[in-house]
Amino acid sequence: MKCRRCKELAQIALPSHHTAFCRDCFERYFIRQIETGIRRQKMFTHEDRILCALSGGKDSLALMWVLSHLGYDVTGLHVDLGIEGSSPMARGQVEAFCQDHDLKLVVVETAPKGLGIPEVYKALKRPICPVCGKIKRYYFNKTALEGGYTALTTGHNLDDEVARLFANTLRWDQSYLSDQGPALPAEAGFAAKVKPLYRVTEFETAAFCFLKKIPHVKAPCPYSKGASFTSHKALWATLEEKSPGSKIAFYDGFLERGRPAFAALEPGHGTKLSPCRTCGYPTSVEWCGVCRLKRQVAGLPPEAAEAEE
């Protein structure tokens, strides 16, 4: 198989694009895909201060590398979830990456705030992924707003977005289908959230990290076993193998035609948000989910959350 661009021996085959690339041409393709996503979705400019959430995995580190390479003012944010074995490894990977590339990094630890994942898991005794996601989003947003960042980027890739869209579609979740997308503008209490990797797959980010020699965490989170998104991804991998290009067609089609249709149904039906009585985070009830969770983990009654802080 030859590189489509330079005709050298290819290292990466991309059936979804009916093409293959050598090392150098793949790097050029990958960066251009991200630039195209940023431009098409008007995610941010070189004037913005960008906070990039870094888990230590391939996607977020590849994203941070590319944003820095493109000259954006980007700072990394790592949320240390306090998971024995797993979190020190992830944090070490992120810190080493930022040090090696001379990049700014902010680290937030959840355990001292009463939200270490092992403690949360013990208190809830149910699948932890959605709760962990809620905690991370909370600290991403809080750090972005308090630090004056104008865009918050995450390493969600095309596979993540398709799996999420698929799950939302299976439930016909009108509310999520009305605003799922790679760019959510800032609104009261929320920083602008963007996903510049939405046009590349996790195969591509893994290949990019390998070729650029970016070390990253490969082991799965010890709490993620049985998560539904992995089975959705497996279904889509089979579909993509049989019909290359299905994922991007499904997602682009949704952005172009599906989302506007759902959004038209939503005005006036959205939930009204107000600041959490304890921390000020936007919530549809008196106290936000994270403040309620803190009390639950601490074994306190749900009422009077404001007394805690």
Add this chain to the structure above:
Amino acid sequence: MITVRIEPDNEVKTLEKINTTQQLLTRLNLLSTQALIIRGEELLTPDRRIGQGDELVVRKVVSLG
């Protein structure tokens, strides 16, 4: 015979009668975009030939959280 180390499981297998990357993927029940096939410093596309005595890394790419 070839030797493969499968990541992230860190499982090592020796396999016989594998002549191409695609055959290796099929033997491991993987689709072509579910894993990187690594030989030394290079990635192998599904059509590449695999030689006797090759030592490969199969790096699964699906995020598991």
